[in-house]
Amino acid sequence: MSQALLRRMALKAYATGYEHVARPLTFRHTAQASHERMLALLRWLDVQEWAVATLEVMNRAFFPQASTHVGGVTLPHPLILSAGLVKGDGFTDEEAAVCAAHRRNIIPGWRSVPALVGPVEFGSFTRWPRAGNLGEVLWRDEGTQSTQNRIGLKNPGIRAAAQFLGVWRAQLPSVFGINIAPSPGADDETARKEILEALALLFDAGVQPAWLTLNLSCPNTEDDAGARQTEAAARLLAGQVVDFLSPRKTPLWIKIAPDLSDEQYRALLRVFADTGVSAVIATNTLPRPVPNHASVTAGAGGGWLRPYSLRIVKLLAEERTRHGYPVDIVASGGVLSSRHLHQFREAGAQAFQYWSALVYRGPLAAALLHAEASYEEGHHDNTGA
């Protein structure tokens, strides 16, 4: 029996087990309770050598090598776990965060998650620590396979994150991204200064990501994400960040929102091409009222987001072709099955980020999507031949 066939059978058994046993058990708890349990488990797994070794073996068994070059980076396969899972604990104070970074695991999942799934985008990190929003901040909608969050950029701040990752750099995965977001509420000049400071702290700590993502689109804070994504603000910021990253041979990716005007998307892509941004991630979550509180909004991902992100990927790809812009497109928003993977690829994406798929298809979601897509493509080829 071929290795590919064995892998497909094992993944089929996993998919059935996840759908009929693990997912119903997980969904007996709220999205928030499940998320907190998952973080506790990751915190523990990170320091168990046997567990990390087992996850690495599972990675080799379940993920075929499908080397993909995107946004200046060579990935082992085109599915990246997007920012928001491996982002670290929230703090209110930088000194406390730095102190904790030298005593305990402040970024749960930093080792175990990439060991299992391969490419991961860590963060978002901001220049200063953030405690995030209080109360209920996570929801799921099973019917549409959607997630919703208003975590509010909870993170330990870049100084503590960089020191923590720097101490453990020998154990960091060979390919990972770091996502940095401007401090919510900061004016453009302060935001630029803080982002450059954040980058310096990261590289000075000896942390060398394969790509750096600027998250200009967090909808769950006091920030006005739309205003960060104007042509003038984006040009200045992207230009200065590319100048910093180029000598360090690190490509810049930029993550954008799903609710801008078509003109704004065209202008942003032009700016990205002009300033040397290597890839655009389309898109972040879409603000929507949360269940039972029409006046509170939170970022929706998964099924709710897909029509928006798909349309924007198409728009960006058409614009890229029209002008010959050398900017890759990474799809993010409701990639939950091989059909969606195919739709985003047809629309013009070179790689795919996923978060909600973890919830609805489990920890091996990316392997599953990849195997299903490869099987369908092979099947098409055979029937077409």
Ligand SMILES: Cc1cc2nc3c(=O)[nH]c(=O)nc-3n(C[C@H](O)[C@H](O)[C@H](O)COP(=O)(O)O)c2cc1C
């Ligand atoms: C709990 C949670 C936290 C997130 N935190 C971040 C974040 O810190 N930075 C970011 O750029 N995106 C964040 N996101 C957005 C995801 O990275 C992703 O872009 C979005 O969920 C759409 O993908 P999906 O449809 O596959 O879920 C978060 C998403 C979730 C569900």
